[in-house]
Amino acid sequence: MRISLHASLLVAITLTGCGDDRHDERLRAAGPDPSVEALQKVADADAGARKFRTCAACHTIGKGYQDRGGPNLYGIFGRPPGQNSARYGYTAALRGAGGRWDARRLDAWLADPARVVPGTTMQFPGVPDPLDRADLIAYLRSQSD
Numbered sequence: 174m175r176i177s178l179h180a181s182l183l184v185a186i187t188l189t190g191c192g193d194d195r196h197d198e199r200l201r202a203a204g205p206d207p208s209v210e211a212l213q214k215v216a217d218a219d220a221g222a223r224k225f226r227t228c229a230a231c232h233t234i235g236k237g238y239q240d241r242g243g244p245n246l247y248g249i250f251g252r253p254p255g256q257n258s259a260r261y262g263y264t265a266a267l268r269g270a271g272g273r274w275d276a277r278r279l280d281a282w283l284a285d286p287a288r289v290v291p292g293t294t295m296q297f298p299g300v301p302d303p304l305d306r307a308d309l310i311a312y313l314r315s316q317s318d
């Protein structure tokens with residue numbers, strides 16, 4: 174009993190640890206109260222790829238991959254909201270959001286989708302850590318032609 178409890182604790186620690194993504198070091202390098210742009214300078218697309226696992230329940234990102242509960246996200250960076258995947262049934266709320274998915278827009282969206290686009294069906298509480306969001310954005314940016 175004692176041994177298996179110990180073993181499962183170790184597994185839990187290994188799974189929740191973010192690996193060596195130098196999170197705190199990179200956050201310090203971005204300066205005090207960093208802007209979205211400052212965070213993009215220290216963002217790590219590989220770390221973002223690992224963090225994308227949270228999104229993968231609903232999104233594929235490979236080019237030409239099928240939509241899941243959410244639309245395929247290949248090439249999303251710089252595109253207008255709600256138009257990237259031709260076959261996906263976006264909400265009118267997202268289609269009517271206007272503008273483009275730049276780093277600022279994506280940052281706000283990933284922090285709290287329902288606040289940025291009221292009526293969206295992206296049922297996701299948001300990513301609270303700004304550097305985690307920056308890593309995800311760097312990854313999304315890297316997945317395009």
Ligand code: HEC
Binds near residue numbers: 229246266274295296
């Ligand atoms: C529980 C399912 C779910 C999860 C988890 C989820 N999403 Fe979504 N996402 C959706 C749905 C559904 C939509 C379409 C919303 C709409 O049409 O209003 C969407 C839309 C988006 C869009 C806009 C796509 C476009 O073409 O304009 C982006 C960007 C996005 N999600 C990124 C992410 C990222 C990054 C994560 C992980 C941090 C994530 N999502 C997690 C379901 C999810």
